[in-house]
Amino acid sequence: MKFAWKIFCFTYLIVMLTVGIGGFVLVEVTASSVMDSRVEVTLTSNEYAGKMFLALAEKTSSLTLRTKEMQTQIAKITDASQNDRLAIYTAEEIAAQERGALWEQLTSAQQGYSFVELNGRPHLQAVCRVDLSGEPYYIETQSDFSGVFTQRSRLTHIYHYTVLAVALLSGAILLIFSWYLARPLNRLSQAAERIADGEYDKRIPIQKHGMGSEEMRVLSSGFNQMAEAVESNINSLKKEIEKRETFVADFTHELKTPMTSIIGYADMLRSYDLAEQERREAADAVYREGKRLERLAMRLLDLIVLKNGTAVLSPIHTEMLFESLRSSLRFLPQKYGVSVNLQAEPAVICAELTLLLSLLYNLADNACKASPKGETVRICGTADGEWYRISVADRGCGIPEQSLERITEPFYMEDKSRSRGQGGAGLGLALSKRIAEMHQTRLVFDSAVGCGTTVSIKLKLELEEKKEVYDNEMD
Incomplete structure (x- = not known):
């Protein structure tokens, strides 16, 4: 109709x-x-x-x-x-x-x-x-x-005749009014059809004079804004597809590189009679590249499992959480040449320990990667009303504002060359986002280019305990 x-x-x-x-x-x-x-x-x-x-x-x-x-x-x-x-x-x-x-x-x-x-x-x-x-x-x-x-009876007859007269008169008036009101909209409909056919640069001329010019001006202006938004979204989708295709090519290259090494060393072991030292070096190379593929496969598997899974939340003492986190992060300072400072107020939160540790490890690993050598990555836990806030802050290169919306997408890497060089595949933040959602919370990014990044989450606070603040620094 x-x-x-x-x-x-x-x-x-x-x-x-x-x-x-x-x-x-x-x-x-x-x-x-x-x-x-x-x-x-x-x-x-x-x-x-x-x-x-x-x-x-x-x-x-x-x-x-x-x-x-x-x-x-x-x-x-x-x-x-x-x-x-x-x-x-x-x-x-x-x-x-x-x-x-x-x-x-x-x-x-x-x-x-x-x-x-x-x-x-x-x-x-x-x-x-x-x-x-x-x-x-x-x-x-x-x-x-x-x-x-x-x-x-006479009043009823008068009522019937009145209703009939009103029906005929109002029908004629409303028919003319409806046609006049819809006439400019038909022009907009034609323009919309042309945009739907792919002419995304199509715009409606804004009338300056004539009957109904003010209404048409507002409507045409809104239509043009919509058309500009559609054109912008189409261009964004095109760029998104291009970026995804680029990443697929890069990801394929990351798979191809260890596979080429594995095949090459395996063929060498099979075809030549190597010395003991050469044989061991070739076997070590095969092992390293195999472990690299294993890590990549496990990351993808974790993402798939977490996407359809649920977490059983239970009360956890933050002292135990941060002590377990300190053990997990033991080798990060030496690997990236940075310091890691852990400081947390004692409390009891509602979480799943293994998943939460995985989330915090990913955030800490990204913070260490982004930090210059000699800097300190700070992991803090503070009570905030009914919530417990855990933040991971670095003083690294920061994240551009236009990348914040995509930073948690699977396979997205802001600095591709640095991520590949450090063994990253763009899956850590995607896993962290899913784990946060399983805890009924979300990742909050506060970042500025050249100043560093702070990523925080809020967890439900079960109860508070008056104890000394947990403070530990790892070098």
């Missing part, structure tokens, strides 16, 4: 529902008000007739005579124009005529009414019972309600 028809149908539906429901309620309320007013008048007249009967009964001696005379007098007094018929009955007459349950259920001074049809016209029959000298008398008032029902 086109936009113009959607506007027409939706607005038309609202208008018709409003007019239809509003008119129906108005007719019903008006008719009910008139009906209730006439019923109240009839009941009041009937009640008044009962009181007149009691007042006149005291002045008449004959029961039969006074009933007939009082019926005539009361009819004159109570205005015959509103009461088509007034009658007074005794209990014997009611029993003989079998008037029905309405009469029989009435008690002294009680009043009731019902609608009856007389001569094809609706009437309201109001009855009140009065007791005189222990004898019950029934005063009946019948009022013609045909005029009330006729008025209700």
Whole structure:
């Protein structure tokens, strides 16, 4: 369904529902008000007739005579124009005529009414019972309600004609309005189709003059901004694909290099009768390159396993965590020529020890790689409200802002030559990100080029303990 028809149908539906429901309620309320007013008048007249009967009964001696005379007098007094018929009955007459349950259920001074049809016209029959000298008398008032029902019918017809007129008039107006409103949008739709066909540089000319120019200017400006964003995203995707293809080529090269060495040394061992020293050197080379491939394969396997796995979190003392971390980082200072300082406030956190150690080792390893020789990598743990913050800070080269969003992607390396030279494959931060997610947290990077990088995570604090701060420096 086109936009113009959607506007027409939706607005038309609202208008018709409003007019239809509003008119129906108005007719019903008006008719009910008139009906209730006439019923109240009839009941009041009937009640008044009962009181007149009691007042006149005291002045008449004959029961039969006074009933007939009082019926005539009361009819004159109570205005015959509103009461088509007034009658007074005794209990014997009611029993003989079998008037029905309405009469029989009435008690002294009680009043009731019902609608009856007389001569094809609706009437309201109001009855009140009065007791005189222990004898019950029934005063009946019948009022013609045909005029009330006729008025209700007339209001209903007027309501139907009004709704029909509003339907036709509003339909024509809304149809024209919808077409006029959708006309400029159709031009935008055509431009969008051209962009979808690959013309990402397509833009909408912004009108400066003419009817509706302000609305079209805002809409066209927004459309052009969207088109620029689409073009920018497409270019970003192209660059992403190019980078990924470059990495695949580099990664293939990393696989090819140790495989070539392994095959070459293995062929040499198989084909030549080497001296013991040469044989050992060739075997060592095969072993080293095999271990390199093993490390790469294990990293990829860890990433796949963690991607679909879950962690069982349990309370861990930070003293034990940092002591285990110190043991894991034992050889990093000597390997990279840096110092590692560990400092942590004692607490109990909720974590999975093995995975958390792997995360912190990866962060520390990256920090050592990025740090110049002689610098210090600081690993700190501090309580922060209900959370425990662990940060790894270095004073290395830093990470450019445009690379922060991609730094945790698998296989992404900011400095490819340095990463390859240090045995990296761009998987450490991807693993760390997944481990952080398994701990219901995330890696937070604070980095500036030339100033260094701080990576931190927050873990749920189970409870705090008042002990001395853990402080250890590794050289």
